[in-house]
Amino acid sequence: MNTTIADLAGVDRIIAEHGGRADALIQVLLDVQAEISWLPADALARIAERLDVPPALVQHITTFYKAFSLVPKGRxxxxxxxxxxxxxxxxxxxxxxxxxxxxxxxxxxxxxxxxxxxxxxxxxxxxxxxxxxxxxxxxxxxxxxxxxxxxxxxx
Amino acid sequence: MSEVRLQIDGKEVRAEEGATILETARAAGIEIPTLCLHEALEPFGGCRLCVVEVEAGGWSRLVVSCVYTVAEGLVVRTRNKKIDRTRKMLLELLLAHAPDSPPLQELAAEYGADRDRFGQETSFCVHCGLCVRYCAEVKGLHAVGFIDRGIRKEISFLPEIAAKECRDCMECFPLCPTSYLQAAFVLVEAFTSR
Missing domain, CATH: 3.40.30.10 (Glutaredoxin)
Incomplete structure (x- = not known):
């Protein structure tokens, strides 16, 4: 498992699995985190862009729920x-x-x-x-x- | 759109279905205090100062009038002991965060709120969301947003967007009922203009 995303293909795949819909934001975030254990800034930027959700909202949601981590996690x-x-x-x-x-x-x-x-x-x-x-x-x-x-x- | 009839402070009024109690009362010349309301923005229900008592079907309770829609036969009271006590408490809690806010002090004088009742935790932000909502709803920029939650909730500018947009706008500054926003913005600007 990588803790950084070398390319954002994995994020794009997860977004596609959810149909690229803005209302799937939380599910997309959870799935990305399930794969790489945290949410790096470049992944968040990509998600915001592809789902057409303001980055401010992504920031609000990822800091609101305790389930999300914006720092790397250990093995x-x-x-x-x-x-x-x-x-x-x-x-x-x-x-x-x-x-x-x-x-x-x-x-x-x-x-x-x-x-x-x-x-x-x-x-x-x-x-x-x-x-x-x-x-x-x-x-x-x-x-x-x-x-x-x-x-x-x-x- | 059908019309509903209701009573506010003993006055028979008519309102469009789907209208809020607050706008109906104001149209009838009855004043209800608000802090987080702005004419260009969707009602937010954040400051709770517009609480009123509604009575329907034999029971009564306090509701937030800026987001509570009117209903046929509703009896609304916008001012009584219970409402005043609630508003006084709300003001005292808000004043703990922004003791020198002019609109809060004005209301505090009216409702007899003591700004020193609770230990002061001067974050200067009362989470009214005016800056956040104005930036999103009117400007469509989303340069400022909320982060975290509960006692740690605060507003935060997104440096990437703020660096590009805020200098030429700053329309949210005068909306702020305290002085927090300005300070927060200056802070982020200092961070990003290195």
């Missing part, structure tokens, strides 16, 4: 659950450990694009707390030592 998405159940079972210490091991604060991505760290408010599996989720895989009942093992298993 692995780490979500640390800070929900109530996880919180009382030590989520704060788990987060501290993850921050220390990755060198990232929540919302950040390292320069090697290995990890992106986010906190979430509840992953919906409170019985497994404290929970961290990496690339959609849930790691439950993590201790500080296991958090380290889990993170080290990702390249």
């Amino acid at each position: 692995h998405r780490v979500h640390v659950c800070m929900g109530t159940a996880c919180h009382v079972r030590g989520a704060l210490r788990i987060l501290d450990t993850v921050e220390e091991l990755t060198g990232l604060a929540p919302g950040e991505t390292d320069p090697d694009l290995k990890f992106s760290l986010e906190t979430v408010n509840c992953l919906g599996c409170c019985a497994l707390g404290p929970v961290i989720e990496i690339d959609g895989k849930t790691h439950g009942n993590v201790s500080l030592a296991r958090t380290e093992d889990v993170l080290k298993s990702y390249e």
